[in-house]
Amino acid sequence: MKQLLILSGKGGTGKTTVAGAFIYLSKAKAYADCDVDAPNLHLISHPSCPPQRADYFGMPKAWIDSNKCIGCGTCLSHCRFDAIEAGTPFRVKPFACEGCGVCVAVCPASAVSMEPAVAGELSLYRDDTRVFSTAKLAMGSGTSGKLVTEVKKRMISAAENAELSVVDGSPGIGCPVIASISGVDMVLIVAEPSLSGISDMARIVKTAETFRTKTVVCVNKADVNPDKTEEIRAFCRAKQLPFAGAIPFDAEAVKAVNSGKSIAELDIPSGRAVRNVYAEVMTLL
Amino acid sequence: MADKPLTVAVLSGKGGTGKTLVSVNLAAAAGDAVYLDCDVEEPNGHLFFKPEAAQEETVTVKTPEFDATLCTGCRKCVEFCAFHALAFTGGRPMLFDEVCHSCGGCALLCPVDAIRETDKAVGTVSFGISDCVNVFTGRLNIGEASGIPVIKRLLSKISNSGNRTVFIDCPPGSACTVMESIQDADFCVLVAEPTVFGAHNLAMVYELVSLFHKPFGAVLNKCQAGENPSETFCREHRIPILGRIPFDSALGALNSEGKIAVRENQHYRKLFSSLLEQIGKEALYEAASDSQR
Numbered sequence: 001m002k003q004l005l006i007l008s009g010k011g012g013t014g015k016t017t018v019a020g021a022f023i024y025l026s027k028a029k030a031y032a033d034c035d036v037d038a039p040n041l042h043l044i045s046h047p048s049c050p051p052q053r054a055d056y057f058g059m060p061k062a063w064i065d066s067n068k069c070i071g072c073g074t075c076l077s078h079c080r081f082d083a084i085e086a087g088t089p090f091r092v093k094p095f096a097c098e099g100c101g102v103c104v105a106v107c108p109a110s111a112v113s114m115e116p117a118v119a120g121e122l123s124l125y126r127d128d129t130r131v132f133s134t135a136k137l138a139m140g141s142g143t144s145g146k147l148v149t150e151v152k153k154r155m156i157s158a159a160e161n162a163e164l165s166v167v168d169g170s171p172g173i174g175c176p177v178i179a180s181i182s183g184v185d186m187v188l189i190v191a192e193p194s195l196s197g198i199s200d201m202a203r204i205v206k207t208a209e210t211f212r213t214k215t216v217v218c219v220n221k222a223d224v225n226p227d228k229t230e231e232i233r234a235f236c237r238a239k240q241l242p243f244a245g246a247i248p249f250d251a252e253a254v255k256a257v258n259s260g261k262s263i264a265e266l267d268i269p270s271g272r273a274v275r276n277v278y279a280e281v282m283t284l285l
Numbered sequence: 286m287a288d289k290p291l292t293v294a295v296l297s298g299k300g301g302t303g304k305t306l307v308s309v310n311l312a313a314a315a316g317d318a319v320y321l322d323c324d325v326e327e328p329n330g331h332l333f334f335k336p337e338a339a340q341e342e343t344v345t346v347k348t349p350e351f352d353a354t355l356c357t358g359c360r361k362c363v364e365f366c367a368f369h370a371l372a373f374t375g376g377r378p379m380l381f382d383e384v385c386h387s388c389g390g391c392a393l394l395c396p397v398d399a400i401r402e403t404d405k406a407v408g409t410v411s412f413g414i415s416d417c418v419n420v421f422t423g424r425l426n427i428g429e430a431s432g433i434p435v436i437k438r439l440l441s442k443i444s445n446s447g448n449r450t451v452f453i454d455c456p457p458g459s460a461c462t463v464m465e466s467i468q469d470a471d472f473c474v475l476v477a478e479p480t481v482f483g484a485h486n487l488a489m490v491y492e493l494v495s496l497f498h499k500p501f502g503a504v505l506n507k508c509q510a511g512e513n514p515s516e517t518f519c520r521e522h523r524i525p526i527l528g529r530i531p532f533d534s535a536l537g538a539l540n541s542e543g544k545i546a547v548r549e550n551q552h553y554r555k556l557f558s559s560l561l562e563q564i565g566k567e568a569l570y571e572a573a574s575d576s577q578r
Binding site: 008009010011012013016037038040043059060078080081095098099100101102105106137139140141142144145170171172173174175177178192193194195196197199200203206207210224225228251254255257258260 | 298299300301302305326327329332333347365367368386387388389390393394425427428429430431432456457458459460461462463464478479480481482485486489492493496497509511512514534537538540541542543
C-alpha cells in the first residue's frame with residue numbers, strides 16, 4: 001500500500017479540502033483523518049454505513065482513595081505535572097495527570113492507584129469498496145500521537161490490499177504530526193502564500209526531513225499573494241522539493257465544502273487546479 | 286481579580302480561522318498590552334509584531350542520565366517507565382528521550398542512585414517590544430513532541446505584566462496544549478470561520494471552554510454573503526457574538542504580508558477597538574455575576 005499524507009504546518013490552508021479532492025479523484029480504497037484534535041474529513045466524505053466504534057484508552061490516571069490518604073503531601077511534592085491538589089483528602093486533577101505513576105510509587109499509605117481512562121473514540125467506516133478510519137480525542141486529553149498511530153493501524157488492517165491510502169494529517173509539528181509521518185511514502189504539503197504560511201511550511205519541511213520522507217509542495221489560495229506564491233516556488237527550488245502546482249482562491253470552494261461536496265467534483269477554478277495537482281502528485285508517488 | 290491583569294485567551298478549534306489575526310490586532314489596539322504566542326509549534330505572532338531587542342531564554346526539561354559504573358541492571362527504571370521511554374538492551378537501560386515525559390520516576394526509584402537528571406533543551410521563549418506591546422514568543426524545537434513546557438514558561442510571564450491586558454494566542458485544536466493555555470485566562474475569545482468545518486471545530490472548543498467554566502464569546506471571521514454555519518451554531522447555543530470581521534481581500538493582503546491591520550488603517554483600528562471594548566464589557570459582566578454567585 002502506498003501511503004500519501006497531507007500536511008500543512010499552519011492550520012486552515014486547505015489540507016482537508018485537498019485531501020477530500022484526492023480521495024474523490026483517486027477513488028482510494030483506504031483513507032484516514034489523523035487530525036484527531038479537530039477531525040473534519042467525515043463532514044465531506046459521507047460514509048455510507050454506521051461506524052464500528054471503539055474507546056481509545058490513553059495513559060491511565062492516578063486516583064487517591066480518600067479512606068487511605070493520610071494527607072502527608074508526598075505525592076504532591078513529587079508530582080512534576082502539578083496534578084495533585086492539597087486538601088483532605090488530597091485529589092488528582094485528571095486533566096493535568098499524565099499517568100507516570102510516581103505518586104503511586106511514593107505514597108507511604110498505598111492510597112494511590114492508576115485507573116484506566118478513556119481519552120478518545122475511534123471510528124472505522126467500511127463498506128464493500130472503501131475503508132475510512134477516524135477518531136476524536138476527548139476534550140483536553142493528551143497523548144494524541146498514540147491515537148493517530150491507532151487510526152492508521154485500523155485503516156491498514158481493514159484495507160490491506162488497497163493500492164493507495166490518503167491520510168489527512170493535523171496542523172503543527174508536534175507529537176500527532178510525528179506519529180502521522182511514520183511509515184508514509186510521501187508527504188504533500190499544502191502551503192499558503194503568506195508570511196505565516198511560509199514560516200510554518202519551512203518548519204514542517206524540516207520535520208519531514210528529520211524522518212527522511214519524500215516531500216512535495218502545493219500552494220492553495222495562490223492568487224491571494226502572488227509574490228509569496230513565487231517565494232514558495234523559490235523555496236522549493238532551493239530545497240529541491242518538487243512543486244506540484246497552485247490552486248487559486250475560490251469563493252465557490254467554500255460553498256462546495258458547506259454543501260458537503262469535494263471541489264474536485266465541480267467545474268470550478270479550484271476544482272480544475274486541484275485535478276492538475278493530483279495528476280502531478282500521482283506521477284511523483 | 287484586582288491584583289491580576291485581565292487575561293484574554295484567543296482560541297479556535299480549527300487552524301487558520303484567524304486566531305493570530307485577532308489576538309495580534311487586539312493587542313495592538315489595546316496599546317499597552319502583553320502578547321503571548323502559545324502556538325509554540327507554529328508561532329506566527331512575531332512575524333507581525335517584529336519585536337525589537339529580542340532576548341531569548343532556553344526552555345529545558347529533565348532527562349535521565351545513567352552511570353554505567355553504578356547500574357546493576359536491575360530493570361526497576363525500565364519496568365516503571367509508563368511512557369516506554371526506557372528499553373533494556375545489552376544489560377543496561379537505554380533512553381528514547383523524545384518519549385520521556387520527565388516525570389523523574391526512574392531516578393527516584395533507582396536503588397543504587399545510578400540515574401542523574403540533566404537538562405535538555407526543548408524550545409525557547411523570546412521577548413521583545415513592538416510599539417508598546419510586550420511580545421513573548423514560544424518555540425518548540427523541531428522533532429520535539431510536547432509544547433507544554435514551553436507554554437508553561439510563557440504563562441509564567443503573566444504575573445509580571447503589571448496592569449497590562451494579556452492576550453494569549455492559543456494553539457489550534459482542543460488538546461492538552463490548548464487546555465494548558467486557557468487555564469489562567471479570565472475570558473476566552475473563540476474565533477470561527479463560516480464553513481461546516483469551522484462550525485464543527487467551534488463546537489469542540491465550545492465544549493472545552495464550557496468544561497473549564499470559562500466565560501467566553503465568539504468572533505465570526507471571514508464573513509461573507511450566504512449561510513454561516515458558525516453563526517447558526519452560536520445562535521443555537523446562545524453564544525454571545527462579540528464581533529464580525531468581514532471577508533476582505535485588503536485585510537487578507539495586509540495579513541499575508543505580515544502587517545498589523547490596526548497599525549495600517551483607521552478602519553481596522555475602529556473594528557478591533559470596538560471588539561476590544563465588547564470583550565472588556567463581557568469580561569466585566571462575567572466577573573460581576575461570578576462574585577454574586
